[in-house]
Amino acid sequence: MGETKTRERDYAAAEVTMQPSKKQMVDLYTVMVTIRLFEGRLPQLYARGFTGLTHLYTGQEAVAAGVCANLRKEDYITSTHRGHGHVIAKGGELKFMMAELFGRKIGYCKGKGGSMHIADLSLGILGANGIVGAGIPIAVGAALSSKMRKTDQVTACFFGDGASNTGAFHEGLNLASVHRLPVVFVCENNLYGISVSQKQHQAIQDISIRAVAYNMPGITVDGNDVLAVYEASGQAIRQARAGEGPTLIECKTYRWRGHHEGDPNQGRRYRPTEEIEEWMKKCPIRRFEEKLSEEKILTVAKVKKIREEIEKEIDEAVAFADESPFPDSQDLYEDVYV
Amino acid sequence: MREITYAQAINEALASNLEKDERVFLMGEDIGKYGGLFQVTVGLLDRFGPERVIDTPISETGFVGAAIGAAMTGMRPVVEVEFLDVTTCAMDMIVNQMAKIHYMFGGHGKVPMVLRTPMGAGRGGAAQHSQSFHAFFLHIPGLYVVTPSTPYDAKGLLNMAILDENPVIFIEHKMLYVTTGPVPEEYYTLPFGKADIKREGKDVTIVATHAMVRRSLAVAEEFEKEGIEIEVIDPRTLRPLDKESILESVKKTGRLIVADEGTVSCGVASEISAWIAEEAIEYLQAPILRVGSPDTPIPFSRPLEKIYVPDEGNVRESINKMKEYL
Numbered sequence: 001m002g003e004t005k006t007r008e009r010d011y012a013a014a015e016v017t018m019q020p021s022k023k024q025m026v027d028l029y030t031v032m033v034t035i036r037l038f039e040g041r042l043p044q045l046y047a048r049g050f051t052g053l054t055h056l057y058t059g060q061e062a063v064a065a066g067v068c069a070n071l072r073k074e075d076y077i078t079s080t081h082r083g084h085g086h087v088i089a090k091g092g093e094l095k096f097m098m099a100e101l102f103g104r105k106i107g108y109c110k111g112k113g114g115s116m117h118i119a120d121l122s123l124g125i126l127g128a129n130g131i132v133g134a135g136i137p138i139a140v141g142a143a144l145s146s147k148m149r150k151t152d153q154v155t156a157c158f159f160g161d162g163a164s165n166t167g168a169f170h171e172g173l174n175l176a177s178v179h180r181l182p183v184v185f186v187c188e189n190n191l192y193g194i195s196v197s198q199k200q201h202q203a204i205q206d207i208s209i210r211a212v213a214y215n216m217p218g219i220t221v222d223g224n225d226v227l228a229v230y231e232a233s234g235q236a237i238r239q240a241r242a243g244e245g246p247t248l249i250e251c252k253t254y255r256w257r258g259h260h261e262g263d264p265n266q267g268r269r270y271r272p273t274e275e276i277e278e279w280m281k282k283c284p285i286r287r288f289e290e291k292l293s294e295e296k297i298l299t300v301a302k303v304k305k306i307r308e309e310i311e312k313e314i315d316e317a318v319a320f321a322d323e324s325p326f327p328d329s330q331d332l333y334e335d336v337y338v
Numbered sequence: 339m340r341e342i343t344y345a346q347a348i349n350e351a352l353a354s355n356l357e358k359d360e361r362v363f364l365m366g367e368d369i370g371k372y373g374g375l376f377q378v379t380v381g382l383l384d385r386f387g388p389e390r391v392i393d394t395p396i397s398e399t400g401f402v403g404a405a406i407g408a409a410m411t412g413m414r415p416v417v418e419v420e421f422l423d424v425t426t427c428a429m430d431m432i433v434n435q436m437a438k439i440h441y442m443f444g445g446h447g448k449v450p451m452v453l454r455t456p457m458g459a460g461r462g463g464a465a466q467h468s469q470s471f472h473a474f475f476l477h478i479p480g481l482y483v484v485t486p487s488t489p490y491d492a493k494g495l496l497n498m499a500i501l502d503e504n505p506v507i508f509i510e511h512k513m514l515y516v517t518t519g520p521v522p523e524e525y526y527t528l529p530f531g532k533a534d535i536k537r538e539g540k541d542v543t544i545v546a547t548h549a550m551v552r553r554s555l556a557v558a559e560e561f562e563k564e565g566i567e568i569e570v571i572d573p574r575t576l577r578p579l580d581k582e583s584i585l586e587s588v589k590k591t592g593r594l595i596v597a598d599e600g601t602v603s604c605g606v607a608s609e610i611s612a613w614i615a616e617e618a619i620e621y622l623q624a625p626i627l628r629v630g631s632p633d634t635p636i637p638f639s640r641p642l643e644k645i646y647v648p649d650e651g652n653v654r655e656s657i658n659k660m661k662e663y664l
Binding site: 076078107108109110111112113117119120121126127129130131134136137138139140141142143144145146148149155167168171172174175178334335336337338 | 363389394395397399400401402403404405406407408409410411412413415430431434435439440441442443444445446447448450479480482503504
C-alpha cells in the first residue's frame, strides 16, 4: 500500500512462526508508531474544528499491530468506535482516513461515516462501529461466510471490556463456538467502559475466563507487549484458519486519553492521575523500541528515519484532506440504497 | 392455475433460491426440524441440509448480526424472526447496522439480505406475539419493506427480495399463511414499488395492506349492490411506495380510506394519508379515513382481541361515513 516504503505491508509475513523475524519486528514497531503519530495530530485538529467526534486509541497500539500482523489482506476485521488503530494496522491508507475525519468527499466513506464508521472492504475492514459490541455478531457472520464459501479466511473481532457485558458478546461467541467458526475475539481490556471502571462493571478480573462458557480457549496477555499479542493472536489465528474454531484473547491495556476528544480533562474525573501516569510508563511503543535497540534491531538513526517518514506521510494526509472538497449537497441523498 | 397457500408460496420461493444460488442460506429459530413455527420452511432442511438451513440458538441479535456479516462478505442470507414482536431483540442490528452500512460506508459495501417475520393478531397470541408495528421500519431509511397479501404476491416478491442488493424486511401475516390462491409453478419475480389494483372502482379508493386487502375486497362486494364502486389498491411494498398508482386512483375517485393493521397513530395509514393531503388535497371530496388498530397493547381474551383487530366491520363503517360525501 501507499508509496511510502516504511509502511509497505508484507502480507507474506502473515505466514509466520511464533517468533517474528527482524523485519517483522520493525514492521510491528512501524505500525504502532504510525497509529501513535496519526492520532497525535487529532486533538489539535479536533479542537480547531477540522474533525468531528473521535475516540483515540493512544496507548493501545500494540493490540492492533500485534493481531493484524498475523492477518492476510483477504482476512476480515471488525472494529469499534475507537477504530483508527485497527484500520491502520490492517493496511488502511492515512490520506483517505484523514480525509474521512475531515468529512471530505474523497474520504473512505465520502465523508458520510467519519471516525466511527471507517471501512475498506477491499482490505477486509468491515467497519469501525459506533455501537458497543455490535461488531461481534457481524464478525461471526463474516466467519460463517468464509466457512460456507470454503475459503480459509479468518476474522479478527476487536472490542473492549465494555462490550464484553453486552448481549451481543454472548450471542456472538455462543454462535461462533456452536459452529466452530474461524474468528478470533480480541478483547482490549482498557479497564474502563467509558467512565465506569472494570471493577464497577463486572465481577471478574480476567475477561478471558468467559471463554469457558463457550468451550473455547481463552487467554489473557499483556496488551502493551506487542510480541505477546503477536504470539497469542498468531496461534489463535492459525488455529482458526485450520478449522479448529474460535479463541477469546483478552489484552490488558489502557487508553491514555479520555473516552473521546472532549472528555473533560482526559478522563481524570473518573481515573486517578497516578493510574494514568503508571500506565503511561508502560508505553507499548517505548517498551518495544527499547527492546529493539537492545537487540540491535533498531538504531537511533533508523528510529529517527521511520518517524520522519511517517510524519511526512501524515503531513501529506492532512494536506490532502484539507485541500479536498466537501461532499456536494446532493450527496446527502445518495447511497441510501444500492 | 393450481392453488397453494401463502406459506407454501413462500416455501417455494425459498426452495428455488436455495436451488439456484449457492450464496443463499437460511437462518433462524426452529426453521429446520420443526419446519418453522408457521411451517413456512418445512422440508427445506431435508432438501438442502443443515449447512444451508441453520437452526440457531434463540439469539436474535446473534443471528441477525451474523447474517449482516455474511451478506457483507458475499452471501445472501434469508433469516426468519419468529414474530415481528421479537425483532425488537435485534433492533440494533436492524436499525444501526443492516440499514445504514451502505450509507455510512459511503456507498461501499452492501447488505443483500432478507429478514422474514410475521405480524398480525387473531390467534390469541396476546401483546407480545401479535403486533403489527411494521410501520416502524418505514422510519429507517436504508430498508425496503415488503408486505405481501396473496400467495402469488408472496412468491414473486420474495424472489425479488432475495435478488435485491439491499436489506429487505419481508413482513408476512400470520392469518394469511393458510389462505390459498393461484401461484405459477415456475420462478417469477414481482417488482418493488409497483402497487397492484386488486379491484377497480370509481367512487372510493381503499389503499389496503396484508389481511386488510381481503377484508376490504369482501366489503367492496357488499357495497357494489348499493351501486358504490370501490377500488382496492395493495401497495405490496411500503418502501419503495408506488405513489403514482395511489395518486392516480385518488384523483379518479376523490375519496380515500387507508386500511392497515398497525396502530392508527403514526402508522402506515397515517403516512399515506398525510402524503395524499399534501399532494392531492384539491382532488379530495371527503376527509381521508384511516382503518387500523387502536392505541392499546393487544389483549389476550378472544372477545377483546376481536374488537382490537381491524376487520370487515371497521372497513364497512368507514365506507358508511364516506357515503355522506358521495
